[in-house]
Amino acid sequence: MATPAFRILCIGETWLGSDARASFAALQRLGQSTQVLDESHYVTNKWRGTIGKGLRKIFRPLLVNQLSRDVLRSINEFKPHCLFVFKGNWVHPSILQSCRDQSVIAINYYPDVSFLSHGPYIPRSLPLYDHVFSTKTYGVGDMKTQLHIQKASFLEPGYDPELHQPVQLTEAERKIYGCDVVFIGTWSRKKEALLSALRHQLPAIDLKIWGCQWGKSRSPNLGASIVGREVTGADYTRAIRGSSICLGLLSEAGKGSSSGDLITARTFQIPACGAFMLHERNSEVRRYFEEDREAAFFETPEELAQKVRHYLDHPAERERIAAHGLDRSLRDGYAIDGRMKVVLDWLGQRLNGASAH
Numbered sequence: 001m002a003t004p005a006f007r008i009l010c011i012g013e014t015w016l017g018s019d020a021r022a023s024f025a026a027l028q029r030l031g032q033s034t035q036v037l038d039e040s041h042y043v044t045n046k047w048r049g050t051i052g053k054g055l056r057k058i059f060r061p062l063l064v065n066q067l068s069r070d071v072l073r074s075i076n077e078f079k080p081h082c083l084f085v086f087k088g089n090w091v092h093p094s095i096l097q098s099c100r101d102q103s104v105i106a107i108n109y110y111p112d113v114s115f116l117s118h119g120p121y122i123p124r125s126l127p128l129y130d131h132v133f134s135t136k137t138y139g140v141g142d143m144k145t146q147l148h149i150q151k152a153s154f155l156e157p158g159y160d161p162e163l164h165q166p167v168q169l170t171e172a173e174r175k176i177y178g179c180d181v182v183f184i185g186t187w188s189r190k191k192e193a194l195l196s197a198l199r200h201q202l203p204a205i206d207l208k209i210w211g212c213q214w215g216k217s218r219s220p221n222l223g224a225s226i227v228g229r230e231v232t233g234a235d236y237t238r239a240i241r242g243s244s245i246c247l248g249l250l251s252e253a254g255k256g257s258s259s260g261d262l263i264t265a266r267t268f269q270i271p272a273c274g275a276f277m278l279h280e281r282n283s284e285v286r287r288y289f290e291e292d293r294e295a296a297f298f299e300t301p302e303e304l305a306q307k308v309r310h311y312l313d314h315p316a317e318r319e320r321i322a323a324h325g326l327d328r329s330l331r332d333g334y335a336i337d338g339r340m341k342v343v344l345d346w347l348g349q350r351l352n353g354a355s356a357h
Helices: 021-030 049-080 093-101 121-129 137-147 170-178 188-203 233-241 265-272 301-311 315-331 334-357
Strands: 007-011 033-037 082-086 105-111 129-133 153-155 181-183 207-210 243-248 277-280 296-298
Touching: 007 021, 007 049, 007 093, 021 033, 021 082, 021 334, 033 049, 033 082, 033 170, 049 093, 082 093, 082 137, 093 105, 093 207, 105 121, 121 315, 129 137, 129 334, 137 153, 170 233, 181 188, 181 233, 181 301, 188 207, 188 301, 233 243, 233 265, 243 265, 243 301, 265 277, 265 315, 296 301
Parallel strands: 007 033, 007 082, 082 105, 105 129, 129 153, 181 207, 181 243, 243 277, 277 296
Antiparallel strands: none
């Protein structure tokens, strides 16, 4: 059965490679009429340093107010069935109240570990949505405990089929991205400790670390591995494809969260690129990929080093697992399109229920 077409007003970042952009593009591929407001055009995180942070703090209320005015104008002109917000750091509660007043259904797709670490508006706004889809299984319980949200459910992240695919690298690209082991992601103490332990046990491996905030690392043995910048869009895919082993390291618990990450968007993006994934082991990730057939897993720093050594020494086994991981991703529909189909099914049921009354 074809998915009904709705008018959906989207709020979220639109840089190439962002999960928000991937979600909005999936809605369009599923036949929806969308308008998009990019939060980062209003409140940017590009103003860094002491002066930049000070300016952001001064001007933030004015910029948030401008976003709110533009959202309300779009609601009046576009007349959407639904407001679809990806995370929504700067979505003021007044926007949700206006949606309620005008019978616009408001949905949030929330991707982070914590609801309390990303600005002042999220804890105030999340309870006002008609439904919140959390990419964390534990997030549903955390929302209920912390924010008294009852209308929430778990919905996995997914890979972007426009970006995450088995591209072939040129020789020039291999010189940039080629390595034995890669980790792509934002710094945290836990990730630093794991990678430092890996480097200590296997000092000869070619390790690359891409991502934000790695200037905080205090591990001397990681200095040569830290590239010092993030990779996004097609470069993110190239960095995954350039490695023999791509690590799935998970964030620790955040402010108020009952757990650290168990899966992330990276969990699905790496296999979709046809790359070999070595991921932290837990019961949740093993629902999606069969161990030692579609992905490899580890629990301790010692096991991480042992698995890296084994799979570097056994390229045929590594390539076979990567191929099975890609097949599983395609067969079981791990793309973001399948996740957005769940959102649209919920929206259709909600609108049909409203019209029945």
